[in-house]
Amino acid sequence: MTTTVEPIAVPGVSTDSGVTTPAGFRASGIASGIKDSGALDLALVVNDGPKQDAAGVFTRNLVKAAPVLWSQQVLTERRLRAVVLNSGGANAATGPEGFQDTHATAEKVAEALTSDEQEVGAIEVAVCSTGLIGERLPMDALLPGVDTATSALSSSPESALHAATAVMTTDSRPKQANASHPGGWSVGGFAKGAGMLAPNLATMLSVITTDAALSGEALDTALRAATKATFDRLDVDGGTSTNDTVLLLASGASGVTPSLDDFISTLTDVSMSLVRQLQADSEGVTKLVDITVTGAASDGDAVRIGRTVAEDNLVKTALFGSDPNWGRVAMAVGRSDARVDPSMLSITINDVPLLADGVPAQDRSTVDLSGPHVEIAIGVGDGDHAATIYTTDLSHGYVEENSAYSS
Amino acid sequence: MTTTVEPIAVPGVSTDSGVTTPAGFRASGIASGIKDSGALDLALVVNDGPKQDAAGVFTRNLVKAAPVLWSQQVLTERRLRAVVLNSGGANAATGPEGFQDTHATAEKVAEALTSDEQEVGAIEVAVCSTGLIGERLPMDALLPGVDTATSALSSSPESALHAATAVMTTDSRPKQANASHPGGWSVGGFAKGAGMLAPNLATMLSVITTDAALSGEALDTALRAATKATFDRLDVDGGTSTNDTVLLLASGASGVTPSLDDFISTLTDVSMSLVRQLQADSEGVTKLVDITVTGAASDGDAVRIGRTVAEDNLVKTALFGSDPNWGRVAMAVGRSDARVDPSMLSITINDVPLLADGVPAQDRSTVDLSGPHVEIAIGVGDGDHAATIYTTDLSHGYVEENSAYSS
Structure with a gap:
């Protein structure tokens, strides 16, 4: 619970000061x-x-x-x-x-x-x-x-x-x-x-x-x-x-x-x-997770898919356990209310293709989730709209901080 | 994690047998x-x-x-x-x-x-x-x-x-x-x-x-x-x-x-x-939570509000902690995409009115959440449609079972 996850740096931006940097x-x-x-x-x-x-x-x-x-x-x-x-x-x-x-x-x-x-x-x-x-x-x-x-x-x-x-x-x-x-x-x-x-x-x-x-x-x-x-x-x-x-x-x-x-x-x-x-710094975070959706039919669909995956407790708990359970990602995509053709769906985690055009690809055991950064790439194959959603895993720390046991 | 929560019985229904009870x-x-x-x-x-x-x-x-x-x-x-x-x-x-x-x-x-x-x-x-x-x-x-x-x-x-x-x-x-x-x-x-x-x-x-x-x-x-x-x-x-x-x-x-x-x-x-x-028997359950929405503008809105509250991790973790944090319920209602007038909203937990027509009512410390049954009643005051959603809390057991640490 006390582990600190370092934020991903943005080139050209300093974090040593804030609102008083600009004059006035x-x-x-x-x-x-x-x-x-x-x-x-x-x-x-x-x-x-x-x-x-x-x-x-x-x-x-x-x-x-x-x-x-x-x-x-x-x-x-x-x-x-x-x-x-x-x-x-x-x-x-x-x-x-x-x-x-x-x-x-x-x-x-x-x-x-x-x-x-x-x-x-x-x-x-x-x-x-x-x-x-x-x-x-x-x-x-x-x-x-x-x-x-x-x-x-x-x-x-x-x-x-x-x-x-x-x-x-x-x-x-x-x-x-x-x-x-x-x-x-x-x-x-x-x-x-x-x-x-x-x-x-x-x-x-x-x-x-x-x-x-x-x-x-x-x-x-x-x-x-x-x-x-x-x-x-x-x-x-x-x-x-x-x-x-x-x-x-x-x-x-x-x-x-x-x-x-x-x-x-x-x-x-x-x-x-x-x-x-x-x-x-989000509560209980142990993984910084970027979910990038490409090939969606609209911007709205790209965001909808990314958010549904980002909010899915089964995806989030699997990531907490460093388990590249891409089937849960597929499930979340399918329930997102976005236009999805399962036979065109592709899922890649940390650069390992796991599902390609609806067919299982590499074995999930080849994915390394031991570090704090996770990149999930979802290809919808149905258009040219894209979006990235930034999220975290769901850990014991999150439950602890929010269940009032800690307060 | 090993605590057993007994299901709520339905009058007239036995649970001692199943598909072979009917003849044929x-x-x-x-x-x-x-x-x-x-x-x-x-x-x-x-x-x-x-x-x-x-x-x-x-x-x-x-x-x-x-x-x-x-x-x-x-x-x-x-x-x-x-x-x-x-x-x-x-x-x-x-x-x-x-x-x-x-x-x-x-x-x-x-x-x-x-x-x-x-x-x-x-x-x-x-x-x-x-x-x-x-x-x-x-x-x-x-x-x-x-x-x-x-x-x-x-x-x-x-x-x-x-x-x-x-x-x-x-x-x-x-x-x-x-x-x-x-x-x-x-x-x-x-x-x-x-x-x-x-x-x-x-x-x-x-x-x-x-x-x-x-x-x-x-x-x-x-x-x-x-x-x-x-x-x-x-x-x-x-x-x-x-x-x-x-x-x-x-x-x-x-x-x-x-x-x-x-x-x-x-x-x-x-x-x-x-x-x-x-x-x-859902994973990690410690509370059986019934969310009843009344006064919604449509059946769809009643279900939408109930589901948004049921799926909200902050509401669920608060219930795990036996914390009647009704503000989180109000937040979830407001983000549900249903028609909601905050000045007509009422929230009651286990029969204690906490928010009445948009104004705080009894103090939340008077709510007893020590038992396994929680009833959240949400009055929208905007129609005559109703729905009840059956859910659970979000506990350490849920995270444990789903994070693959347990498997």
Whole structure:
């Protein structure tokens, strides 16, 4: 259970700092007392501009947490001055009073950031929460904590680390990434989550910053393109939490407006690094599993097949046991609701072809699954659409962490 | 891991015998050598008539095993003289040669049953297989085994038990059920499977017999009605195997033609008893969990919500830990793709209301989950459709049995 799995590195991306790498941003992470343990639990990220363009993507779960409902509303303006994030409580399924708590938090941050030079409104403040679903937040700790977090704001790498740490729940380590483009701008960010549907205390949250100068529309396009290939392809246990949120804030402080393609490329790299870190820190993980589907009839079918295999408990437990039981992969493909012709199906694990055009190929005993990396390639032979899903195995550690025996 | 969970009893149904309870049937179960262990691995059920009407339902998995493809073809005639079943190999994803093996098995059974009095054709013989996917069956053991199984045929309760035992894979005990109707006819059957998508070696198989006199059309209608409310509502880990099959054979030996309603009622009771036994013997089970959804906008939505909650690893691990973490249930409902209005959602666990119309109700600490029975009631408040899904928790035992460490 205590084995550490190292994340797969993304070329060109550093993991030593995050949201304060781009110019124009300050961050902080403090202990407000939401968590009884006294651990960091409140993070603040502030965009000092000169621009405050922003974009966000949110969970598709219909039971959305109060902070998601609030931040979606705020983001319709595609402009953010600040993001406040707390761990220790998801503020989901908390009814109208929970929404009022989120609103009060945004109001408090706006008030704390308002000075002689600037007037900040609550409508410029996104809110993210993560933790147990169905319980109200201790506002008597949270609201004073906003003042403490505001005082602690700084553009240092340490502050970025504190922010990345303050959003952790069952995460064993903070997750940051940053990349600098030769064109004179950079992207940085942090993420938390011990799974896509983050096990135990729910939620995948990420805040990404850039000092590139881009409009809200361009940021929205870039964020959707990047998340589609990264965060949306991470699937540890099939879930989509009530609080999943990825926010992108642009300060324009570099004075450079990159091409949209360049920006999407760097943003995707940073997002991918965060996804690799989430994958490697998911609860109970012992294997990092990439499932690549090719030859599908549509993008939707490629993703559907990859997700069904990624979520299949029999495939996942076999991988935990280092057993290349490709029959379970075939079974999962067949039940995926995607268009599949069994006589065209091929399955390869760690480069060993096991099923070729519907007929068994090499013996499964020739597959080496002793290492932490597993690549499952599924050929559908029915089109030219492809997708890769990033997942993990299902281990005793996962059951232990999520069965409350450990808490 | 060694704790035994007792199945929930179905009133009016006995579990002391199975397919030979109705008149007109003989059965056997023998060790043909397919399994290296020497355990029983080949079962035969023969309908001596006077009638041979039959019906079958099969897996919806697109990667269908050879015996499923064969038996579906056979069942288009709605007539079965015999069913031959083997454990020790699923004969799935085995290509055209695997289909030839199934065909040869049916031919061999037809030959063995042919006598001076009767000519039996392969087209009257259904074949079922269960075990590892992707490996050919040892036909040199299986074919001679058919002769042995034919010699062993008898209408005794012991023979029914041998047949129910010979289909077991990771099942810890045989599963039989029978019910006699005061109208002078009866229904009996067996099932195997350690889950819906039967973990480890795949497959849920069931053969049910009756001495009622009913047409193939009536049997088909009855079987679909009964399975919809029983086998189709069992969901241990979201899977649908490559081999799932339920066959219903009617001998007409009672000379009684019951009303369709009466027959469906008894058939459903027998099926439900088998489902309760499957649920209680599923791999690693420590909790028997019934999820009842009411107030859904459609039957499809009710089933969708129930299945999503039943398959959710966070809900299942919380139940293993006796933790009434209803927030995870709310999350699963929200991600189910069913129509859900969070402000109308209610969740009750073991009679304690935890969420009422979208607002937290009683404290979860008041829920007692120390026993093996868990009832989760989900009120959607959006219509009048309902469904109950039967599932289990997700335990260390499940991971252990399926990770190959145990094999």
